[in-house]
Amino acid sequence: MRVAVIKLTSCSGCINEIVKVVALDPKLLDIYEFVYFNEITDSVENVSKYDIVFVEGSITTKEQEDMVKMFRGLTDFMVAIGACAIHGGVQALRVGENIEAVKAYVYPDPKLIEVESDVKPVAYATKIDFYIPGCPVRGDAVKSLLEKFARGGLPTPILESVCGECKRRGIQCLVVSHGISCLGPITISGCGAICPSFRRGCYGCYGLRGFDETLTNVGNYIGLLGRLGLGKEIVDYLLRAFSFKEFSKLIKAFEK
Amino acid sequence: MGYNFIARVEGEGKVHIYIKDGKVSQVDIEISEAPRFFEYIVRGKKINYIPDIVSRICGLCGSSYVLVATKAFEKCLDIDVPEEIDELRKIIHLAERVKSHALHIFLLNLPDFLETHNTFEFRLANKDMFKDIMRFVTYSSNIMDLLGGRFHNVVNIKIGGIYKAFNEGEAAKILKFVEESIKLFKPLADFVLSLKPIPNDGLNRPHLLLSYENEYPHLSDEIVFSSLTDEERINIKDFEHIVHSEQKKGKNALLYRYKGSSYLVGPIARFNKAFSKLHGEVRDMLKSYDWLPPLRDVRQQIVARIAEMYDALLTMKEFFERYKKPDVTSVEKEFKLDVNKTTCVAAIEAPRGILYHRYAIDNQLKILECNIITPTAQNLASMEELSLEFLGKRFGDVVVNEAMARRFVEMIVRSFDPCISCSVHVYTLRY
Numbered sequence A: 001m002r003v004a005v006i007k008l009t010s011c012s013g014c015i016n017e018i019v020k021v022v023a024l025d026p027k028l029l030d031i032y033e034f035v036y037f038n039e040i041t042d043s044v045e046n047v048s049k050y051d052i053v054f055v056e057g058s059i060t061t062k063e064q065e066d067m068v069k070m071f072r073g074l075t076d077f078m079v080a081i082g083a084c085a086i087h088g089g090v091q092a093l094r095v096g097e098n099i100e101a102v103k104a105y106v107y108p109d110p111k112l113i114e115v116e117s118d119v120k121p122v123a124y125a126t127k128i129d130f131y132i133p134g135c136p137v138r139g140d141a142v143k144s145l146l147e148k149f150a151r152g153g154l155p156t157p158i159l160e161s162v163c164g165e166c167k168r169r170g171i172q173c174l175v176v177s178h179g180i181s182c183l184g185p186i187t188i189s190g191c192g193a194i195c196p197s198f199r200r201g202c203y204g205c206y207g208l209r210g211f212d213e214t215l216t217n218v219g220n221y222i223g224l225l226g227r228l229g230l231g232k233e234i235v236d237y238l239l240r241a242f243s244f245k246e247f248s249k250l251i252k253a254f255e256k
Numbered sequence B: 001m002g003y004n005f006i007a008r009v010e011g012e013g014k015v016h017i018y019i020k021d022g023k024v025s026q027v028d029i030e031i032s033e034a035p036r037f038f039e040y041i042v043r044g045k046k047i048n049y050i051p052d053i054v055s056r057i058c059g060l061c062g063s064s065y066v067l068v069a070t071k072a073f074e075k076c077l078d079i080d081v082p083e084e085i086d087e088l089r090k091i092i093h094l095a096e097r098v099k100s101h102a103l104h105i106f107l108l109n110l111p112d113f114l115e116t117h118n119t120f121e122f123r124l125a126n127k128d129m130f131k132d133i134m135r136f137v138t139y140s141s142n143i144m145d146l147l148g149g150r151f152h153n154v155v156n157i158k159i160g161g162i163y164k165a166f167n168e169g170e171a172a173k174i175l176k177f178v179e180e181s182i183k184l185f186k187p188l189a190d191f192v193l194s195l196k197p198i199p200n201d202g203l204n205r206p207h208l209l210l211s212y213e214n215e216y217p218h219l220s221d222e223i224v225f226s227s228l229t230d231e232e233r234i235n236i237k238d239f240e241h242i243v244h245s246e247q248k249k250g251k252n253a254l255l256y257r258y259k260g261s262s263y264l265v266g267p268i269a270r271f272n273k274a275f276s277k278l279h280g281e282v283r284d285m286l287k288s289y290d291w292l293p294p295l296r297d298v299r300q301q302i303v304a305r306i307a308e309m310y311d312a313l314l315t316m317k318e319f320f321e322r323y324k325k326p327d328v329t330s331v332e333k334e335f336k337l338d339v340n341k342t343t344c345v346a347a348i349e350a351p352r353g354i355l356y357h358r359y360a361i362d363n364q365l366k367i368l369e370c371n372i373i374t375p376t377a378q379n380l381a382s383m384e385e386l387s388l389e390f391l392g393k394r395f396g397d398v399v400v401n402e403a404m405a406r407r408f409v410e411m412i413v414r415s416f417d418p419c420i421s422c423s424v425h426v427y428t429l430r431y
Helices: A013-024 A026-031 A062-072 A082-087 A090-094 A099-106 A139-150 A162-169 A174-178 A215-227 A232-255 B047-057 B062-076 B083-113 B119-125 B127-148 B168-193 B236-242 B267-277 B280-288 B298-321 B375-395 B402-415
Strands: A002-007 A033-037 A052-056 A078-081 A130-132 B013-020 B023-031 B207-210 B222-226 B231-235 B243-246 B255-258 B341-350 B353-362 B367-373
Touching: A002 A013, A002 A062, A013 A026, A013 A052, A013 A082, A013 A139, A013 B083, A013 B127, A026 A139, A026 B119, A026 B127, A052 A062, A052 A082, A052 A139, A078 A082, A082 A090, A082 A232, A090 A232, A130 A139, A215 A232, A232 B047, B013 B402, B023 B375, B023 B402, B047 B062, B047 B353, B047 B367, B062 B083, B062 B341, B062 B353, B083 B119, B083 B127, B083 B168, B083 B298, B083 B402, B119 B127, B127 B168, B168 B280, B168 B298, B207 B267, B207 B341, B207 B353, B222 B236, B222 B267, B231 B236, B236 B243, B236 B341, B236 B353, B236 B367, B255 B375, B267 B298, B280 B298, B298 B402, B353 B375, B375 B402
Parallel strands: A002 A033, A002 A052, A052 A078, A078 A130
Antiparallel strands: B013 B023, B207 B222, B222 B231, B243 B255, B341 B353, B353 B367
16 A cells, blocks of 8 residues: 655654654555655655555645645545644744744744744645644554554544543552642543653643543643642643644634 | 655755756755744743753754753753763763664665665665664664653653653663664674775865763763864854854755854764764774774765764663662752843754754743754755765766756765754844
């Protein structure tokens, strides 16, 4: 089967997880041919049809939006990988600011920089068939998708919070037992509770567990975190950084 | 299809080659990677989570970002991290150096020397070796998981220390992975070091690296500028004043020059200047293949990377052999700033070279200003100039076509292991 991996605005962290998976599991290479994958293959061939297209990164230029749409036309199965593709990514922290001012802050000649004022998750431009959350995604999750897809199936989407992983790993609750601020209860699981296993509160890099969260829930929890010493301002920053799309949805619903 | 990206590099760049009468007149590396404005988005925010945010600049060298930002804040807040904790953080950083170099050498760079067009062809032609490479990358991944929580964007470093120190049992496990890595590494290193010929078209660019008096370059407040005739020491506080930056059309990254000349940062600079600081075993291994400093061509950087990987693995081995779980993992005090405003500066030898961070913070510990200078941006001017120079040397009066020139230039660009996502960070100097 033919696979394409394309990159938009991002750090390549998720792509490197794919590289890792591909390097570590040669059985996958017997099934899949990574025909369009700039990071490891020389781009000699012209684009054509693909069984899977992985998209890393968010859309910040017109060219990227065109590229995603073009690749959408070449596949029946498009997978958004990572916080940037799903939510916008940390670069979305500039959304709402005057783009000319942002450009002028960073570049001596802002006119030479072409970038849009919005930072869009890929789903804003086109249909996405499957999401793998994470900043970065876990190679295991990519591997699981590739293995199941080869047999005509898909992994079960994750619907629980990081708390589920702590329970399974037998990690004592940081909030309840140690009074440490942790975004775990409102963050989608999939990481394996990395931060709690280092006795550190989750900072939400897998994104808000958006499907059944309400602003009241999240708001109440933020209130609790405040009492544990993690101020609203920083929580707001972290949620915007790693869950821009979901968080903005909640805020918008609240404003209505 | 118009997306003519440079293959086998991290991030998005394109090469434009201008040919007139069969002669290349100009090489232009377009940095098409979209900017993410990190310097802007950290402003007004408290320092606590800034290392984790800026680690997202790079999906390969996130530990370098976390550590250099952390160091910058610790220095200006007078936080004295216990030595054994600092040592442990250095080990995380070295593990990242091994990981980053391994991915570059074995998956991206090696096909260039073997006339295979990509990693997959390389795998089919070298099945047994590829198995060893896979096992090596697996160990590297396991080590990163144990030290920092994941392959990149490690979570174990914080301002004042680390979150968790492993116990002796975990350390023994890591030691075993390191020892297995070394066993696998040696034949792979033998293979790379015996590759001949690796092009040698001369090297006339000054080197910039962090000081190397006490150890192979890692973290320091002093930068060494070194040319054939001249060696100069620069305090990192002056770095932005002395490097000259320039923005060009089609590049979302700045070009840096020092005293009017493009320069080199990264493995080749470190290897050429700090060879004597490598472990004896590493030097012996290199000598047995006649690889001695100075390396005279950027395409020989693969040799420097091999040396650095072996050296880092040996340092890690020694560390875990004598590891004792430290009593404290971090400085637990309230961080305070007594003045209204201060500047926090630090530099680290990331896998690709000097990574410099400067933050101005106020007494609320919020960021007022930020500037980040990445290794790839510093190497960019050299990439373009050396491509043109070497094309001239290699082809002379031979008429070149675009495909020939492109393949040649891409190999030069790739030898720098450019991290294009990182490079898209610039800042206008305002004083």
